[in-house]
Amino acid sequence: MSTPAAADPASTAPEQDPAQSPEPGGSKAVAGRRSKRRPGDMIFTGLSVGSGLLIFVTLALVAIFLTVRSIPAIRDSKELGGGPDAISLWSFAAPLVFGTVFAALLALIMAVPVSIGIALFISHFAPRRLATPLGFMIDLLAAVPSVVFGLWGGVWLVPKMQPLYELLNTYVGWFPLFGGDPSTPMRNLATASIVLAVMILPIITAVSREVFLQTPRLQEEAALALGATRWEMIRAVVLPFGRSGVVSASMLGLGRALGETMAVLMVLSPGATFSLHILEVGQHNTIAANIASQSAEATPDVMARLIFTGLVLFVITFVINALARAIVSRSAKS
Amino acid sequence: MAQAINVEDLNIYYGDFLAVEDVTVTLQPRSVTALIGPSGCGKSTFLRTLNRMHEVIPGAYAKGSVEIEGSDIYGPGVDPVNVRRRVGMVFQKPNPFPTMSIKDNVLAGVKLNNKRISRSASEELVETSLKGANLWEEVKDRLDKPGLGLSGGQQQRLCIARAIAVKPEVILMDEPCSALDPISTLAIEDLIHEMKQDFTIVIVTHNMQQASRVSDRTGFFNIAGTGKPGHLIEIDETEKMFTNPSNSQTEDYISGRFG
Amino acid sequence: MSATPARTASSGLVTGSGASERRLPWYHLLLTAAIAIALAAIVLVLFDSFSIGGLVVLGYVLHLVIGYGYSRIREGRRWANDRFATLLVFGAFAVAMIPLISLLWEVLHRGLGKLISPYPGYFWTADMAGVVGGMVSGGIAHAIVGTLLITLGASIISVPIGLLTAIFLVEYARYGALRVLGRGITFLVDVMTGIPSIVAGLFGLALFITITNDPGIRIGLMGSVALSVLMVPTVVRSSEEMLRLVPLELREAAYGLGVPKWLTIVKVVLRTSIAGLTTGVTLAIARVIGETAPLLLTVGALPMMNGNLFSGRMQTLPTFINSQYRSGNAVCNSDAITNPITHMQYACSTTINYDRAWAAALTLILMVMILNIVARLVSRLFAPKLGR
Numbered sequence: 001m002s003t004p005a006a007a008d009p010a011s012t013a014p015e016q017d018p019a020q021s022p023e024p025g026g027s028k029a030v031a032g033r034r035s036k037r038r039p040g041d042m043i044f045t046g047l048s049v050g051s052g053l054l055i056f057v058t059l060a061l062v063a064i065f066l067t068v069r070s071i072p073a074i075r076d077s078k079e080l081g082g083g084p085d086a087i088s089l090w091s092f093a094a095p096l097v098f099g100t101v102f103a104a105l106l107a108l109i110m111a112v113p114v115s116i117g118i119a120l121f122i123s124h125f126a127p128r129r130l131a132t133p134l135g136f137m138i139d140l141l142a143a144v145p146s147v148v149f150g151l152w153g154g155v156w157l158v159p160k161m162q163p164l165y166e167l168l169n170t171y172v173g174w175f176p177l178f179g180g181d182p183s184t185p186m187r188n189l190a191t192a193s194i195v196l197a198v199m200i201l202p203i204i205t206a207v208s209r210e211v212f213l214q215t216p217r218l219q220e221e222a223a224l225a226l227g228a229t230r231w232e233m234i235r236a237v238v239l240p241f242g243r244s245g246v247v248s249a250s251m252l253g254l255g256r257a258l259g260e261t262m263a264v265l266m267v268l269s270p271g272a273t274f275s276l277h278i279l280e281v282g283q284h285n286t287i288a289a290n291i292a293s294q295s296a297e298a299t300p301d302v303m304a305r306l307i308f309t310g311l312v313l314f315v316i317t318f319v320i321n322a323l324a325r326a327i328v329s330r331s332a333k334s
Numbered sequence: 335m336a337q338a339i340n341v342e343d344l345n346i347y348y349g350d351f352l353a354v355e356d357v358t359v360t361l362q363p364r365s366v367t368a369l370i371g372p373s374g375c376g377k378s379t380f381l382r383t384l385n386r387m388h389e390v391i392p393g394a395y396a397k398g399s400v401e402i403e404g405s406d407i408y409g410p411g412v413d414p415v416n417v418r419r420r421v422g423m424v425f426q427k428p429n430p431f432p433t434m435s436i437k438d439n440v441l442a443g444v445k446l447n448n449k450r451i452s453r454s455a456s457e458e459l460v461e462t463s464l465k466g467a468n469l470w471e472e473v474k475d476r477l478d479k480p481g482l483g484l485s486g487g488q489q490q491r492l493c494i495a496r497a498i499a500v501k502p503e504v505i506l507m508d509e510p511c512s513a514l515d516p517i518s519t520l521a522i523e524d525l526i527h528e529m530k531q532d533f534t535i536v537i538v539t540h541n542m543q544q545a546s547r548v549s550d551r552t553g554f555f556n557i558a559g560t561g562k563p564g565h566l567i568e569i570d571e572t573e574k575m576f577t578n579p580s581n582s583q584t585e586d587y588i589s590g591r592f593g
Numbered sequence: 594m595s596a597t598p599a600r601t602a603s604s605g606l607v608t609g610s611g612a613s614e615r616r617l618p619w620y621h622l623l624l625t626a627a628i629a630i631a632l633a634a635i636v637l638v639l640f641d642s643f644s645i646g647g648l649v650v651l652g653y654v655l656h657l658v659i660g661y662g663y664s665r666i667r668e669g670r671r672w673a674n675d676r677f678a679t680l681l682v683f684g685a686f687a688v689a690m691i692p693l694i695s696l697l698w699e700v701l702h703r704g705l706g707k708l709i710s711p712y713p714g715y716f717w718t719a720d721m722a723g724v725v726g727g728m729v730s731g732g733i734a735h736a737i738v739g740t741l742l743i744t745l746g747a748s749i750i751s752v753p754i755g756l757l758t759a760i761f762l763v764e765y766a767r768y769g770a771l772r773v774l775g776r777g778i779t780f781l782v783d784v785m786t787g788i789p790s791i792v793a794g795l796f797g798l799a800l801f802i803t804i805t806n807d808p809g810i811r812i813g814l815m816g817s818v819a820l821s822v823l824m825v826p827t828v829v830r831s832s833e834e835m836l837r838l839v840p841l842e843l844r845e846a847a848y849g850l851g852v853p854k855w856l857t858i859v860k861v862v863l864r865t866s867i868a869g870l871t872t873g874v875t876l877a878i879a880r881v882i883g884e885t886a887p888l889l890l891t892v893g894a895l896p897m898m899n900g901n902l903f904s905g906r907m908q909t910l911p912t913f914i915n916s917q918y919r920s921g922n923a924v925c926n927s928d929a930i931t932n933p934i935t936h937m938q939y940a941c942s943t944t945i946n947y948d949r950a951w952a953a954a955l956t957l958i959l960m961v962m963i964l965n966i967v968a969r970l971v972s973r974l975f976a977p978k979l980g981r
Contacts, residue, residue: 044858044859048757052766052778055781058822062793062822065799065800118686125682134686144696145884145911146883147883148914148954148958151951152692163644230679231678231679259790259792261790262885265915291791292890296893314788317789321784325780385849392772393769415851416851417851418850430846443851443852447852448856496850
């Protein structure tokens, strides 16, 4: 630190290759050397670096707390609770994981095509003047609190869907998804997934729309100039260009659907099976909804297994989101 | 108030890249020194090392010494913030603070540093600084209007007034007229003429006519090629530089053979 | 979109290429639509299950088929595909409008009645103390206060952390080790954005149980902490974006005047971007104010006012909606019920719990909408013009 560059003749030798000279490290100190650092600068630097680190610490704490608090459940994983109601951690958690993933995938299957359609509608079909207000209407959906979606789903949507479900069950009941014996009120996984699908529409639409709008204008016009119809142009230019964006948007949506609590809690009549019959009532439940409904009266050991499922959910969404971000950043680079 | 600047063995880096090599020069007090040269030759980079603005860019640093009034601004324990209070700067594009009025822009150096100043002292400072920048007559009736409402040339003079208000010894100007129309340029050039009675002025310019019009001495920077460091080829009285330079590169550049 | 000129240009080309491929004017779609709707009506009546919803859905599906077939015959395969895709895309947008419009309509028309009876404002100023069974009284004052306090607490925690982190990312994480740290934090903020809200709730719960060693602890502050986990990443993201919009020249202008870095950030960068920052923070508040799941776990429920974040359970609007909804229909054995605390008599209604849920939902949506409108107004009215 105490070698000022000017006092060190070697450091100013003109013929030396700067890339190989050892000085840069030392002379960064020249630029950064402020022995009289201002207290304001020091405090402010400390605060902002500290806040950044606090985020790191928080996430670490989330992981640590969930892990530590679920240790009792993992330790007694063979027989949770003891006594006649004993249940293994596996048979407790596995149906919940199944239900969570099943509901989220169903929601995704419904939401992705519609979202792509809306995104194309706003980016390539609607008149330019209407594009912004129409996009705003979709964003409005994102502003609705999840509990209101739950209320709407439970009170309004459930009876509205009943005729369709009965039709499906009667005529397409041979197909596993629509089989089984649905009973009213139809608080089944199908309705819960529909509400989930509506809730993840805005995020998938928003991201896809952004990507579609970034399609190079020249390529679009080239396709149209060759006599392509609008749809042929979209298939040849817009969709290939936006593919990775749509994939990552879908994964972001999947992450949301996996973690959403209220829509499922308020719409679904819970159960704990691996049933594929989405119209049947009382067969499925999701991790998030189960935690929300059980935690109020949970004894410490019940709490431990709930937290264990929470940890599982955290890990699943973490992986999904990390994958989505990786796809986004990879396509952003290319 | 104005001070000479002694630059010795100055090497300027961006990370590992040596941008300007081995500059040794004395810049005279109470005079205007113009720095000319082709794009990318390091003249702006050099200028920014004179008030340690260079190191604002991530990874950038300089080695060597720059003495103002006998003290090295790159010496141990020197606070670059204090250096910048003694060596003011005017930038390529006029950059008044968008949230401030004309008056507050002039007082920015005082106000942003949380210094207390009496109302009468601040009014006097605004008036002298704006007069020093030849802007007073044009804006004295609308001092509370936003600085962004002025024309480009007025904005640049506002930025000069803002720099003067901090009462520096040296003022650095980095192509101050490149974004301005010819009439505004002329106004700034006149202003530079007047200002050299009080300040040491170093101005970087692309425009050789401008250099010949405003400066007492002119320095010529050049690079051997892309990726090579820039060098100060020659510095001399402006008149001599433009009529009878001693270096052939200078002559080629002045006569328009490259750059 | 330049769709119209493009269409004329290409259709001109295509008309020249053969009689089988030509573009018919759009009103031919009306013809096919009419046929489809009529057919749908007949089918529905035959199956004895006529409804407007069914008509629209079946009509749309039939129109996809009929319109495609018609276009295939009259316009050729390529234009038929184009028609088909266009119909699908318009249909997708219409499908998304169904939940939006029906939800807003349901909330409005089921919620408004309760909001204005017995007199406007009663529902917002009363709480649920002593309200039992199907008693037609009670309100959400306690829930509104709870929601506002807990959200305020979350903002007090999140805004400084989020803003300072954004400042770190934009102003400090520019070179060397800090830059690597900045990359890491950006990644973690992304991860944090994806944390399920219920997990945030579990974190708040586990954190406070560990600190106080009291498994039954439920206080407002826990809710604020849980919401902060969800709010911080939103604040970081939006603030970062806003700070990056401040031109580098302004920072240099301040440095050039001998202003230290921290004062430059506070008085120039933050001052210049304050409108954008406010907008971002307001939108972040709008996002967490409707969060339910974390609050179910951390603050519990309470029928009366509790203005203390640091002690005792609290009611919030989202959890109030949930609990009223879960209570379902009330039982009315007599026409009038007496409040055990005030000894006032009230009428009985079996649907009162749903009524309260819808009215509270309307209130919550109003809050979110107001926040959104405020956010947009702030950015529109107070943003300095940076473009030059």
